[in-house]
Amino acid sequence: MISEEQNRTLTQVGPGTPMGNLLRRYWIPIAAEVELERRWTKKVRVLGEDLVLYRDRSGKLGLIAERCPHRGASLAYGIPEEGGIRCPYHGWCFNHRGECTEQPNEPADSHFATKIHVSGYPVQCLGGLIFAYMGPDPAPLLPRLDAFVVKDAIRVVGQTVLPVNFMQIMENSLDPVHTEWLHGHYHEFLNQEMGNPVRVAFSRHHVKTAFDVFEYGIVKRRLLEGQSEDSDDWRIGHPVIFPFTLAVGSGGLGTYALQMRIPIDDTHTWHVWYNAYVPGEGVEVPPSLKKLCLYEVPWKDESGEFITDYIDGQDIMTWVTQGSIADRTDEHLGTTDKGIILLRKLFMEQIRRVEAGEDPLGTIRDPSKNDCIVLPLERKKHHFSEGFESVTMRFQTRFCPVVRDLIELFDSVGVR
């Protein structure tokens, strides 16, 4: 249980808030590159700010405040120019820094434009995603996580908007025991209701859990009943990368899986499942898998009920039913919640570091450390014993429109 004030500190992400200031020290994914291929602009709401991402006539991406400072029209309907974007209403033009560069109907000798500017943030592309940096200069390096930079990968990216604060999703990632219940026993109960009394690998009991702070976040480890301490799950585990990314292990094939929980505002989160698969040298990849595939992940059915027959849908049900901002003044944490307590403590520490003028955890400024960041990650994960197809279809990947091609490809190269 924490105080109301502490809960606000952990969950408010807008400009000028302690958490908002911390989050603005990191590069934040805002879109996939494929989204700007057939259109010039995309409205983006991130950390409580309404912005427009656009491609100018020279092909360069820009990110500035959506509202035109003249009389408030949306620049998401703007006209792309050589070095910026022009408001559709009266033609004021803005460059990538958000500076007004032209006011076509003001007198030729007017200097009014020099006094007008909006927020403008740098953007960079990596691994098919577009990232923004919304903090003070100098910007740190955009972390080149292995999933983003691995070569010749098939990339499939699921996305959805969830009506909840990002912190309760992150706390779930420091709560290993939930897998045993939510994805194990609860899933088995649902199966039984459908006349399918099959045990699922997730339901194995947790003997112990451990959490280690490392240079990019926290590594979470678990030992399940029947496992030896040599198992990857206990020896290596997988990390939460500060401030909003979870990396999960796989069944041994060249798979990289990230879950990114990007705060849209205090009560909404853009959830991104970023999967990269490496089929291996000499394997012919079908055309459908050559380009990054971005798809929507549904979590409610036609009657408005949660879809709980897949792993990520079960997680989403719990996050959303906790309320838009979980009331942490009315919780009762037990011994298995030590990871959650550690996560909150670490966030509070990073807030204080930023307030003291220091870089927070995971900041990279040395290019020699940023060629490819290989994360500690279990490769033989307990529930992957069930095979590639079975696992793939039980996660949100089943909504990927090219999932069958993916399964066929890995079948053809003998990955199980």
Ligand code: FES
């Ligand atoms: S509202 Fe944008 S130029 Fe007038």
Ligand SMILES: [Fe+2]
């Ligand atoms: Fe989960």
